[in-house]
Amino acid sequence: MARHAQVFRSQRSARQRHGRAPVRSAVVLALIVLVVLVGWLHSSGRWPFEANAGPPPKLTALPPAQGKPLVAVGPGTALALLETLEVKGKASGSDYQRSAFGExxxxxxxxxxxTRNDVLRRDLQDVRYAENSPCLVASGLLAEPYTGTTVEFRRGKxxxxxxxxxxxxxxxxxxxxGAAALTAVQRQSLANDPLNLMAVDGPANEEKSDGDAATWLPPAKKIRCHYVARQISVKAAYRLWVAPAEKAAMVRVLGLCPQQESLPSGYLP
Incomplete structure (x- = not known):
C-alpha cells in the first residue's frame, strides 16, 4: 500500500512539473518578444513614444502698456508652446521682493x-457682496481645483x-x-493678469509656496494638465524661461494630455 502511495505521489509530482513547464516557456517567450519589440521600436526611432504636439502657436509681440502681456499667444497646444520657451537654470532669488511686482x-x-475681488467674483459660486459695495465679495462657494473639494469663503479676519x-x-x-529683467509696469501686469490667478484652497496654496512644476503639483490629478498649461501660457506671455527639471515635469504631465490647449492672457479679448 505504501509502495502504491509513493508511486501515486511520484506520478502527481511529474504531472505538476509537466504542467508548469509550458507556463514557464510561455512567459519566457513573451519576455523575448517584448524585448525584441522594444529594441525594434527604439532602433527605428519609435520609442519612447512622443506625442504629436502640433504646430507652435503664433506669438505676437505687443507694445508696452499697463494691463497687457508682452506677447499675445495664438491658439495651439501647451506642449507646442512649451517648445518655444527658453530652457536654462534659475537665477538667484536673493534679491526678490514682492514689492517689485507692485502693490x-x-x-x-x-x-x-x-484684482483679488475680481478673481473671487470669477471663481466663486453663490457670490454675495458686502453691503453697499459692488466689488467686495463677502461670501461664496469654491469648487476648489487643487484638492477637488468644496470650500466655503466667508470674509473675515x-x-x-x-x-x-x-x-x-x-x-x-x-x-x-526672467521677471527680474522686466519693467515695473510689466511685472505689475504679470502679477495681476487673470491668466496667472486662481482662487484656491488656502493650505494647498501655502504648501505650494513658490514651487514650480518640478517641486509641486496640485493633489487633484484631474487639474494638473490645465495647471501646467496655464503655467506655460503665463511664461510665454511674459517671456519667462523654464528650468530643465521644470520642463521635464511639464512634459511628463502633458504626456497624458498632449492636446491640452494653451491659454491667452486674461487681459486680451
Missing part, C-alpha cells in the same frame, strides 16, 4: 474693483484665509526665470 491686488484692469488667490506661476519663481 498687491491693484485695479490693474481699471474696472473699479481690485479668521476666515478669509480658507480661500486664497494663487499666482499659478509664483512671483518668486517668475523673478528667478
Amino acid at each position: 498687491a491686488w491693484e485695479d490693474a484692469d481699471a474696472n473699479g474693483c481690485d 479668521d476666515s478669509s484665509g480658507a480661500v486664497q488667490i494663487d499666482h499659478v506661476v509664483a512671483l518668486g519663481n517668475a523673478w528667478r526665470t
Whole structure:
C-alpha cells in the first residue's frame, strides 16, 4: 500500500512539473518578444513614444502698456508652446521682493474693483457682496481645483484665509526665470493678469509656496494638465524661461494630455 502511495505521489509530482513547464516557456517567450519589440521600436526611432504636439502657436509681440502681456499667444497646444520657451537654470532669488511686482491686488484692469475681488467674483459660486459695495465679495462657494473639494469663503479676519488667490506661476519663481529683467509696469501686469490667478484652497496654496512644476503639483490629478498649461501660457506671455527639471515635469504631465490647449492672457479679448 505504501509502495502504491509513493508511486501515486511520484506520478502527481511529474504531472505538476509537466504542467508548469509550458507556463514557464510561455512567459519566457513573451519576455523575448517584448524585448525584441522594444529594441525594434527604439532602433527605428519609435520609442519612447512622443506625442504629436502640433504646430507652435503664433506669438505676437505687443507694445508696452499697463494691463497687457508682452506677447499675445495664438491658439495651439501647451506642449507646442512649451517648445518655444527658453530652457536654462534659475537665477538667484536673493534679491526678490514682492514689492517689485507692485502693490498687491491693484485695479490693474481699471474696472473699479481690485484684482483679488475680481478673481473671487470669477471663481466663486453663490457670490454675495458686502453691503453697499459692488466689488467686495463677502461670501461664496469654491469648487476648489487643487484638492477637488468644496470650500466655503466667508470674509473675515479668521476666515478669509480658507480661500486664497494663487499666482499659478509664483512671483518668486517668475523673478528667478526672467521677471527680474522686466519693467515695473510689466511685472505689475504679470502679477495681476487673470491668466496667472486662481482662487484656491488656502493650505494647498501655502504648501505650494513658490514651487514650480518640478517641486509641486496640485493633489487633484484631474487639474494638473490645465495647471501646467496655464503655467506655460503665463511664461510665454511674459517671456519667462523654464528650468530643465521644470520642463521635464511639464512634459511628463502633458504626456497624458498632449492636446491640452494653451491659454491667452486674461487681459486680451
